[in-house]
Amino acid sequence: MLLDCDEQLFMAYKQKSEKGAENLLATWLEAESNLQEDPKILGTSLSPKLFLVNEETAKNIAFSTARKYWGRVSTEMQMYFDKYGLDAKFVNERLNAFFYTQKGKETFFEQLFAQHTIDLERLIWLVFGKRMQIAMPVNELQTIILYKFQDEYLVHMMYKEHASFWHWLFTKKVYSLLIHRPLEQFTFLYEIMGHFEQSMKENCEHVDNFVNNYKTILDKCITHVDKHNASCLAKKQLRLYQIVVHYRLAEGDNNCVKALITSFEADWRYSMYALTEKEKVLIAYLLFHIAHQEKDNELVIQYGEYLLEDERLNNYAIEIMLEYKELLPNRKPTPPAIIKNYELNFLENLYAILLDHYVRMGRYQEGLVLLKEHVLASNKKIHAALVEGSCSNEQLIAIEAYVQQDIALHVNNSLQHIGLSVEEWRQHYRQSEAPYYFVAQSASLHLLNILKILFVTEHYELFEKLMEIYKKYLLIDDHFEKLRVFISAYV
Template sequence: MLLDCDEQLFMTYKRSGEKGAEKLLSKWSEEGTDSQADPKILGTSLSPNLFLVNEETAMNIAFSTARKYWGRVTTDMQTFFNRHGLDTKFINDRLNAFFYTQKGKETFFEQLFAQHTMDLERLIWLIFGKRMQITMPVNELQTIFLYKFENEYFVHMIYKEDAQFWHWLFMKKVYSLFIHKPLEQFTFIHEMMGHIEQSTRKTCVHVDNFVNNYRETLDKCITYVDNRNSTCLAKKQLHLYQIVTHYRLSEGDYRSVKALITSFEADWRYSMYALTEKEKVLIAYLLFHIAHQEKNNETVIQYGEYLLEDERLNNYAIEILLEYKELLPNRKPTPPAIIKNYELNFLENLYAILLDHYVRMERYQEGLLLLKEHVLASNKKIHATLVQKNYSNEQFIAIEASVQQDIALHVNNSLQHIGLSVEEWRQHYRQPDTPYYLVAQSASQHMLNILKVLFVTEQYELFEKLMEIYKKYLLLEDHFEKLRVFISAYV
């Protein structure tokens, strides 16, 4: 079920490509009565009157489209369900109960309204209560989008066939909404901007320098929207998205990010929409990592301690993750492990970076305090030994056993045959083309910082045991040479 404007643009796009579709949009624009200026940042915009619909129409479009493509069991779907032990009759009964009842329709719309998107995987979870990874068949519906603007709805579908057109049209419609609609009506900036970035990537696959083009276009759009809208919560959210996007796409040059943050904090400090604690944590997290990349030790420590104080980062991490999915690496933390890639979890990475800068600044007592107060700064066995000051042989054996377990899980994802896993690790962890290399590099760097702190603070027994473990399982010559130089200079 397509809107008239969608169908006309699709047919024109099929015949004449994007240029033909742009010509049709220009014709509509000339014929329209809307006198509002169009900056043509992304070509000609559409009047929202062409694609915004009322609630009943939005519900009917979304639900009938979902039923058409997802309401029957295709051969591919049946093969998939068979692998999960679900027979055809059971599947059809559940699909019919969902797609041919008013309750199913209401449930579908509630979920779509709450999440703004629906795909087959989410739908299967909704109907069957199972999260399953499903590969969509060719020429099928991929995604349904739904957003509300006061009493009107924006509903849009992405199809597998001619997907580039549907992504182009989605991008065009969202752009048009920002140009023609008051910003106060946008209550879902983060989701919508994330979706438009995904569609822009799909649409601009042929663009050589996507990053610069996307940032420049984003900045032009935000500047235009800024000048036409009064202060509101959506404007602040749009600016935050701009900051995070520049950070993600910075490619090592953070000047624009820092300039945007400075301007943002000045503009909103005394506003009725002053920064919330969560937003302050988000900004501090960005500045922490920027300072780390720029080797600004004092600033790293300042923001690192701020993020740890009162568990600020941990308290707001879920909210930040929901809004900016790619910002915080969120692999589940592993307190028992010392050999791991610390960059895969935002908290483990925070501790590793902070300890590194304590060492660089020769603030070893603060480094020791970090190790004693936070288990993720080392691991459970080392932390327990430090806290209890129990340097017994049993404790040292337990630490080494935990290291061997780390290695076994990395090599075989199993604690069976630990000896064989350790041997495999020892033979290959120094080789850049193996999956162990990045883990070894990250773990070695962090272990050496722990060793430096323990040596300077005279925790000699634990230092000697960890040194023995390091030489056995993790030794990297270039890292170890730096430790030798450090100890020699300190002595």
């Protein structure tokens, strides 16, 4: 089931590609007399009254479309269900119970309203309580998208056939809403802008220099929106989204990000929508990593300590991850491990970076405090030894056992045959093509910083054991040479 405007634009697109659809939009725009002037940032806009519908219509469109494409299982699809031991009769009975009962409808809309999107994989999870990887036939429906704007709804379908058109049309609709609707009506701004960016990628990724083109389009849209909207929460959120996009797509040039942050803080510091603690943490996190990239030791320490104080980053991490899904690396932390890629978890990475800059600045006592107060700055056994102030022989043996377990999990994802895994690691961890090469590089740099702190603060027993472990399992020549020079200079 398609909206009339979607169908007409689709026909124009099929006949004369995107140019044909743009020409049709131009004729529609000429007929509109009550629309705000279109700045033509992303081609010609679309009048929101053509695609926004009331709640009942949105529900009917979404549910009838889902039932049409996902309500019965083709022979081809049944082959995938067979792999999970679900026969055709059972599958169709469950789908009928979902699509032809009030409870099924309620479950469908609960998910759609909460998540703003639903696809076949999520629907199967709702119906069968299982997550299954189901490959979709070529002409099938991919995704249903739903967003609320005051008392109206944007409902949009993504199909696999002519996918570029459906992504183009979605970006056109979001752009049109930004231009023609008050920004305060955007109640889920982060989510819809994330979908907007994804559709821009899907439709334009083949374009040369897509990253710069996208940032330019976004900046022009936000400048226009800023000019034509009164101060509101969504306006602040849009500016924050702009900052995060520029940070993610900076490609080594952070001057624009810093300028945007400076302007943002000046504009909103004394507003009735002044920055919340979460927003301050978000900005500090960006500035922490920018300072690290620019090797500004003082700023790294300043922002790192701010993020750790009162567990600020940890307290707001989930909210930030939900709003900016790609910003915080969220691999589950592993307190027992010392050999790992510290960049895969935002807290482990924070500790590793902060410890590195303490060492660079010669602030070894502060580095020692970090190791004593935060288990993720080293690992459980090293942390326990530092807190207790002594190392028993059992603790030292346990530290090495943990290292061997780390290695076995990286090499074979199993704690069986640890000796063989360790031998394979030792043969290959220095080779750049090895799958655990970056793990070894990351762990080596971090462990050497721990060794420097232990040496300077005279924790010799633990230093000697970790040095023995480093030489046995993690020795990287150029890293170790720097440690040797450090110790010689210090002595």
